[in-house]
Amino acid sequence: MEELIKKAQEGDKEAFTDLILQFKDDLYKIAKSRLKEDEDVYDAIQETIMIAFQSISKLKQIKSFKAWLIKILINESNNIYRKKKKIISLNELEQEEGIKDTKIEYAETKLDFNFFCNNLKYEDRIIVLLYYMEQFTDAEIGKILNIKENTVKTKRTRAKQEIKNKMKGT
Amino acid sequence: MDNLDKKIYQEINTNIEIPTMLETKIKEVLNNNNIENKKSYKPWTKIATTACATVIMTAGIVYAGATVYEKIWKEPTKIIGIVSDNITEEDLKGTISEIEAKDKADEILRKFGYTNEKIKTMRLEKDGDDIVWHIETNNKLSVSFDAKGGEGLCLFSDDILFKDIHNYRTTREEAEKTARKLCEKYGYNIDAYNYVETYFNMDTEEESYIWYVNFSKKPDNLVDRYNQISIAFVPEIDELRYFIVTEGKYENNPIYITEEQAKETALTEEQKTNINYKIKETNAELGIAAMNTDAYARTIDYQQYCKQSKMDYLEKNYVVYHTDERIRKVWKVTIEYDIPMEEIFLEDSFNMNDLGYTYYIDATTGEVIGGESPEINIKAEYKNGNLVEIPTEEK
Numbered sequence: 276m277e278e279l280i281k282k283a284q285e286g287d288k289e290a291f292t293d294l295i296l297q298f299k300d301d302l303y304k305i306a307k308s309r310l311k312e313d314e315d316v317y318d319a320i321q322e323t324i325m326i327a328f329q330s331i332s333k334l335k336q337i338k339s340f341k342a343w344l345i346k347i348l349i350n351e352s353n354n355i356y357r358k359k360k361k362i363i364s365l366n367e368l369e370q371e372e373g374i375k376d377t378k379i380e381y382a383e384t385k386l387d388f389n390f391f392c393n394n395l396k397y398e399d400r401i402i403v404l405l406y407y408m409e410q411f412t413d414a415e416i417g418k419i420l421n422i423k424e425n426t427v428k429t430k431r432t433r434a435k436q437e438i439k440n441k442m443k444g445t
Numbered sequence: 446m447d448n449l450d451k452k453i454y455q456e457i458n459t460n461i462e463i464p465t466m467l468e469t470k471i472k473e474v475l476n477n478n479n480i481e482n483k484k485s486y487k488p489w490t491k492i493a494t495t496a497c498a499t500v501i502m503t504a505g506i507v508y509a510g511a512t513v514y515e516k517i518w519k520e521p522t523k524i525i526g527i528v529s530d531n532i533t534e535e536d537l538k539g540t541i542s543e544i545e546a547k548d549k550a551d552e553i554l555r556k557f558g559y560t561n562e563k564i565k566t567m568r569l570e571k572d573g574d575d576i577v578w579h580i581e582t583n584n585k586l587s588v589s590f591d592a593k594g595g596e597g598l599c600l601f602s603d604d605i606l607f608k609d610i611h612n613y614r615t616t617r618e619e620a621e622k623t624a625r626k627l628c629e630k631y632g633y634n635i636d637a638y639n640y641v642e643t644y645f646n647m648d649t650e651e652e653s654y655i656w657y658v659n660f661s662k663k664p665d666n667l668v669d670r671y672n673q674i675s676i677a678f679v680p681e682i683d684e685l686r687y688f689i690v691t692e693g694k695y696e697n698n699p700i701y702i703t704e705e706q707a708k709e710t711a712l713t714e715e716q717k718t719n720i721n722y723k724i725k726e727t728n729a730e731l732g733i734a735a736m737n738t739d740a741y742a743r744t745i746d747y748q749q750y751c752k753q754s755k756m757d758y759l760e761k762n763y764v765v766y767h768t769d770e771r772i773r774k775v776w777k778v779t780i781e782y783d784i785p786m787e788e789i790f791l792e793d794s795f796n797m798n799d800l801g802y803t804y805y806i807d808a809t810t811g812e813v814i815g816g817e818s819p820e821i822n823i824k825a826e827y828k829n830g831n832l833v834e835i836p837t838e839e840k
Contacts, residue, residue, distance in 0.1 A: 296468065324474045385460065386457060387459040
């Protein structure tokens with residue numbers, strides 16, 4: 276990967292594209308956690324690619340490439356989300372806690388991507404995805420989301436408790 | 446790491462299908478292939494959809510001295526499921542022809558200095574109840590405008606992103622000057638737009654190479670975002686990323702309702718949600734807002750309102766309401782609930798909608814004409830084992 280980044284920093288588009296392809300699944304999931312429509316997800320990723328390619332020569336720490344890329348993607352996803360938000364449109368409301376009307380035992384609930392999208396609000400969801408799926412530290416997540424590390428810890432604690440309670444179906 | 450952590454680690458990556466199209470979309474970006482501009486910016490202010498079929502005619506009137514003001518809120522039409530974006534015969538009434546649209550597009554391209562652009566595609570699109578002409582050129586320029594002759598405009602240049610632009614810099618002060626200069630160059634008198642917001646594309650000014658400036662009108666010192674010119678450009682070369690003109694019909698209605706009356710109306714309305722928390726505070730300020738059905742939907746069926754905010758809620762089950770398009774002076778009354786930190790952060794049953802709500806109370810008639818979810822940010826941290834709210838100053 277380091278080799279590809281260096282080539283990309285010298286303007287090699289093919290190298291940069293290969294680099295992005297290595298992260299395509301992660302980029303898709305991160306954008307999808309914010310944007311419902313795949314077309315918007317593609318837009319967010321394409322915008323991210325263009326911006327990242329133009330700025331990659333400025334990237335000082337190669338090892339933080341992924342975090343840097345995801346940060347741009349989160350910003351672009353938020354931009355698209357905000358631009359599409361309509362005042363009266365009910366389907367553009369923020370993700371909220373759902374109403375559970377069935378009881379499910381702890382061990383049976385699948386904590387897959389859809390579970391988090393359906394049961395956590397975006398602020399908590401993105402932290403869970405970045406922590407468990409992308410395995411960033413709280414400090415790294417704080418930098419990506421421009422929030423304090425302590426805030427990340429608090430939200431992660433809350434999210435985990437929420438997950439636990441959702442699974443119990445109370 | 447406890448059992449829950451292990452379970453999350455094991456399962457979080459499951460059950461998500463990555464579309465095969467994704468790889469194609471990634472590969473085409475830097476290959477200078479054409480990217481279809483899917484952006485759906487709305488230059489005109491028809492945020493609320495049109496043509497409510499009145500179910501109940503409200504015959505109420507408001508007296509203000511010797512002048513009688515008729516109530517403006519009508520019972521909205523209810524629709525189950527998402528409204529189709531197919532263009533009907535009814536939609537086409539009053540739209541300009543394709544030839545007229547092409548002439549208008551050519552004129553816009555000339556006005557903005559894109560003399561070498563050739564129109565590649567033209568199509569009518571439906572955006573809520575608005576009908577727009579959407580044009581794309583051979584060099585990834587897109588232009589959208591109201592198909593019924595309004596002055597709204599949306600011009601986007603994707604081509605600029607393929608150029609070597611990341612070294613161009615400016616300052617906030619200079620960005621505003623450049624934006625003004627460009628607006629005048631394109632024939633827009635900025636004098637009437639006296640509220641300015643400036644931002645940039647990267648984390649800091651020093652790193653940024655695309656700047657965004659919004660000019661809004663400000664009648665009676667109220668920011669009118671429905672009458673706005675937004676410009677995004679690359680400094681030093683002064684090339685556009687986008688240019689958006691939004692023109693709404695702000696009614697500039699008089700104020701006959703006091704702040705206290707507005708608050709009382711909002712509080713009465715909010716009681717219908719049966720949210721049982723104690724109210725922390727109620728604030729009101731004058732503003733300009735477009736009529737919408739958000740508050741109506743919230744109070745008529747709060748459970749449904751919360752349910753359909755979920756990402757996977759089936760579109761066929763959405764309950765949507767339509768109302769007239771009116772941009773009015775309103776009291777924006779924000780009700781915020783007093784909720785213990787532990788309940789917000791640790792309770793399963795807590796619903797973020799319960800944090801509070803902002804109602805639009807018409808400044809003339811005193812009716813509830815819309816609303817929005819307010820920006821209520823609550824941050825907390827653990828101190829000495831207890832969850833405490835971080836005071837506003839530290840946020």
